[in-house]
Amino acid sequence: MKKQILYMLCATALLSSCRIYKSYDRPEDINASGLYRDPLTENDTLVSDTANFGNLPWREVFTDPQLQALIELGLAQNTDLQSAILKVKEAQAPLLAAKLAYAPALALSPQGTISSFDHNKATKTYSLPVTASWDISLFGGLLNAKRGADVAVKQAKAYRQAVQTQVVSNIANMYYTLLMLDRQLEISKETAQILKRNTETMEAMKNAAINNINSAGVEQSRAAYAQVLASIPDIEQSIRKVENSLSTLLGQAPQAISRGVIERQVLPAEFSTGIPLQLLSNRPDVKAAEMALAASYYNTNSARSAFYPQITLSGSAGWTNSAGGAIFNPAKFLASAVGSLTQPLFYHGANIAKLKMAKAQEAQAKLAFQQSLLNAGSEISTLLSQYQKTSEKTEARKMQLESSRKAATDTKELFNLGNSTYLEVLSAQQSYLSAQLAQVSDSFDLMQAVVSLYQALGGGRED
Template identity: 50%
Template sequence: MKKLIIFFTGIVLLSSCSVYKTFETPEVEKENLYRDTSAVDAAIPEDSVNLGNLPWRELFTDPQLQELLKQGLEANVDLQTAWLRIEQAEASLSSARLAYTPDLSFSSTGTLSDFDGSTTKFHNSGLSTSWQIPLFGGLRNAKKGAEATLEQSQAYQQAVQTQLIATIANSYYYLLMLDRQLDITGKTILSWEDRIESMRALKEVGMTNEASITQSEASYYALKTTYSDLQQSIRETENALSITLGQAPQAIKRGEWQSIKLPERISAGVPLQILANRPDVKQYEMALATAFYNTNVARSAFYPNITISASSVWTNSNGGIISNPGDLLSSTIGSLTAPILNRGVNKANLKITKSLQEEALLNFKQSLLNAGSEVSNALFQYATTLQKQANRNKQLEALERSVVYTRQLFQTGASTYLEVLTAQEDLLDAQLSETNDWYDQVQAVISLYQALGGGSE
């Protein structure tokens, strides 16, 4: 009989080996996460800086922006919520660790009864304890799952922080772009007013006509409309950024776009660094680990639970005075419970946890694909903005010469003033587009920084 018990115990222990396995990150394809970037490689020097490894203070050197980032990291509601999630996960982990320790409780009861003139005094005081022996991995996997959940919460906080830094920086640079466009438009409006007055004077001497003046006035009022739209965009962007910073809508202090300095040589590094740097990828990895340990917990439910209970009670059941503890009664009980009728429920729970684990694996793999796509997009955007900047500079030089030439032709009577207006409008459009190009380049750097997990620490 003893040999038979040992034999069945061995079978149970061997069959429970799977519940003691430790989570390992699954093998995934990392080499081809980035799309072929031959055009990017040609535009970005070989000795470039791996952008994802830069602290945010080194990337964003503008003093005003640094103050805004500091304020956002301290007061943003989403980030504060993420920190609270970490506290909740830490509390859950502490609870899982305490499950290994015995439960200890103290109880004391007393009665005083009187019957037919006879008084009886009775009391019990004692300690009781119980301990579940962690033999089949239930407690271990619960603790490991809590640890993975904590790491998942920490990765979520880092992901929120990375997103927050990118949002604040993008909003700040967008405001600088709008400021520059507002300045260009305002100066153009003032010069347009002078031109309209000059055209009216030219009409008096027969050098232009009413149609040209009307066209100039239409362009002038279109510029004023654009100026109002820019003012509205500035106000709305300031309000949105204020909410992100955790403050009431208000004006945002900012510097000048000319003082902005961003790295001229950037690189994405090797694809493997996405696994190390991207907090959202880490978050999905830890979600997979949590699902893995939850599956092991569901498996452990098929095995017996062994519990040891003990108690010690002092009693004066013989009716002595309460100050006299009387007799000491002690007991120790060992129990083993195994699932029988609820085995079907355990099978259903295991099936659910396995399905959730497969879902977590798909989400983890998808997060890697998304990360590679975002890095590839940001790299190509940066390379194209460099090309656009070079072409835009040539366009501006050509349009500035065009304005000069058309004015000279108008003065000699070889051109109409409408051609002068057209050249000036084309120059204005190109100047405004240049500010958009500048913002696109800045945005590409920020997008790449975020895509590489920069700013999470």
């Protein structure tokens, strides 16, 4: 009967400790289906491809040589990225300690004593022992600590990848911002010159009493010229500000940035987002969330292992010239070994409280992981729609730009023939200017949509 009870207790302990040795597996009830919406329909989910735009190396996405040089410089010098790399090294130190915890702890503990009784001759004794202690982890204490340290390293690497993705995307966005501002500055200066010539022409026509031009018309023309002229310093200041920000991002002092022109930029026009579960390996933030779940899983296992016995072997070996009441000289070899077993019984509820807390933290980490998937799917769906709608807007803007250009040209010719007023000329010219600036802005928005989608899909995470 006693043997049966003992067997039952052993079986119960074995069954209850199965999870202690089990490595982390992704929960089966994590929902990753239907994360993306089709940007062309209202309700249909996107049919995913196994290919993924985010898997493309950044050099294949950003083909401008000057932009590539800036990205390479940023990856080498950006302080946030360098700090993230150091965080990986910081996380690797506890992992090394966790691996070495399986080995015995060794220490050299030399001792010496000089004693004298009632002014007699001093007696000198010494010992040179090497002590060792070995924690035999039969119930997963060291195992789960090592696994937890391992996922902490993976989490730090995911953070580094997230920073790298952000650095690449931010450099690209600032670069394209500079190209947009350069083109807007060029358009504004060209328009200012046209309006200046128009003002001079109207001044001459007023003096020659042609087309009933009066001083009010001349002043309105001059005001339109001054308005465009006043916008130029604002654009130039914006360029200087973006250059300074980009220089800081590159880890260098503020300076001028060498760059190309917006018309020569070529970016991918077709994308595949990949199957939803690829977010687990591609997006660093989602990967970090899963590593946090894995870490909490192993923390729960560690809390469970605290309920099981702890076995420790310790011993020492060395030389001494003192042994009990006898004095040996020269020194004699001395060795000892001790084995101990500690079975927790009642620690004021501390182990129970730790286990309950670990379980709650694991449940929270699981919810955070699920939410990170939902956030990623929502972001990608929004960016796919943004690219689609920006593309449609760009096509419509082309038609507006052509019509505005033709209207400005025709109105100017009609004015010269006396069949149009100076107000119509000014209005047509301002509409054309607005259409030009809007087209440049639309081109930038399209570039920014591509960059943002690339970042959202985890692009640029590797060198």
